[in-house]
Amino acid sequence: MNLNKLTISQASDGLQNKDFSSVELTKACLDRIKETDDKIKSFITVTENYALLEAKKADQKIKAGDKKDDLLLGVPCSIKDIILTKDILTTAASNILKDYIPPYDATLISKLKKRGMVMLGKVNCDAFAHGASTENSDFFTTHNPLDLERVPGGSSGGSASSVASDQCFYSIGTDTGGSIRQPAAFCGVVGLKPTYGRISRYGLISMTSSTDCPSIMTKNVSDAALILKELAGKDKLDATSSDQKIDDYFELLKDENIKNLKIGVPKEYFIDELNSEIKNAVQNAIKKLEKLGAEIVEISLPHTKYAVPTYYIITPSEISSNLARFDGIKYGYSEIKSQKLKVKSLADVYLKSRASGFGSEAKRRIILGTYALSSGYYDAYYLQAQKARALIKKDFDDAFKKVDVIITPTSPNVAFKIGEHNDNPLELYMEDIFLSAASLAGVPAISIPCGFAKPKNGKIEMPIGMQIIGKHFDEKTILKTAGIYEKSRD
Ligand code: GLN
Secondary structure (H helix, E strand, O other): OOHHHOOHHHHHHHHHOOOOOHHHHHHHHHHHHHHHHHHHOOEEEEOHHHHHHHHHHHHHHHHHOOOOOOOOOOOEEEEEOOEOEOOEOOOOOOOOOOOOOOOOOOHHHHHHHHOOOEEEEEEOOOHHHOOOOOOOOOOOOOOEOOEOOEOOOOOOHHHHHHHHOOOOOEEEEEEOOOOOHHHHHHHOOEEEEOOOOOEOOOOEOOOOOOOOEEEEEEOOHHHHHHHHHHHEOOEOOEOOOOOOOOOOHHHHOOOOOOOOOEEEEEHHHOOOOOOHHHHHHHHHHHHHHHHOOOEEEEEOOOOHHHHHHHHHHHHHHHHHHHHHHOOOOOOOHHHHHHOOOOOOOHHHHHHHHHHHHOOHHHHHHHHHHHHHHOOOOOHHHHHHHHHHHHHHHHHHHHHHHHOOEEEEEOOOOOOOEOOOOOOOHHHHHHOOOOOHHHHHHOOOEEEEEEEEEOOOOOOOOEEEEEEEEEOOOOHHHHHHHHHHHHHHOO
């Protein structure tokens, strides 16, 4: 049996029944990483010794018979390299942080450690999570395990590739404007972005503070449900975290009745640009849910077309501010040393370390954001974008008066080829067309696989993702809908 192919629940059952140990699970994953990662390139850092040590500790706890309800205990995972891990290299896949060892853990890491986390390592992403393909990583591009010529999506591409290729059982990443949902769709796994504030942001390397969400990638819906319960909750270290009621999402999935569920289908998401196979697959999935008892309602989210432009004003604005902390003195100086750059003054150190430490996408966003926030342009860009954002949020508020969940495709296309959008960053921004609105509104959304489609320029069929969007803090209903669909699927 390939232990690394199990789901979290299966692995946890096996551990508690003593069918195998956490050390065996961990070794199976490490072997898989050794076997595949020179081609896939999910990992920036593999923490082999640390993982084996934690696995041993988990086995001792299991042997002692305590922690029976701890379903994550001893189950190996990967963590996106934008989440701080104490004493373990955390780079944000950027040159400016390529030697950065954090002195503390993100809150979500502290929580997972309490649950007996076995972390296999830190996985690749677009630098500072700016992107949709991992091609913006300052180190290397991750490959889609289903077709190595294609991207895994991004920015949490290493999370998606590591879960999809059974290198680990789950991964924690971030979703600021689609970075969990789109790679989950491209690699054929489940990606859950909770409501903004549901999981503490403390210890993330900030991208866009007003939309950053720690998010979950798993092989199935129930695994995502059980992780959400562990990570959710108020954190005194993050003032934007919420104390809204946390449900037992895993238990609630046992209720399979969707008789009273109203599903909204927004016409703005089923446009001509949408690949027709994706359109059919998502429509078939909706029909299946209708057969199972749900009511389907056509709705409109009229400001959808403003979501991408709004997102690409607000995001760079916040990025230009957040990246200012990497001041070129405290961070980035090692670049000057390693590249043996000559410096004339302190100002020169500042300029050269930022110039060599930031990649072109980070620079593009710093420049765009600084421009949008500058006096004279603020009203025309940033303020206007905030007004549009309010309208986008109102679209969802209005829709959720009529329906319980909204279903859309996750992405207008399946995974594209590495390099396909290299000439034009705008093309890559347009990949976010179905993702940005939920992020701006702060509502929860999940992407689950719903079929396969052949890309225009390829022979291998690639997975299609279906997005289910919910009301603020109503993760339980999107998980339930996703879970019921997943069970009904061939
Ligand atoms: N593709 C989006 C961007 O480049 C989303 C990034 C994210 O969610 N981190 O900004």
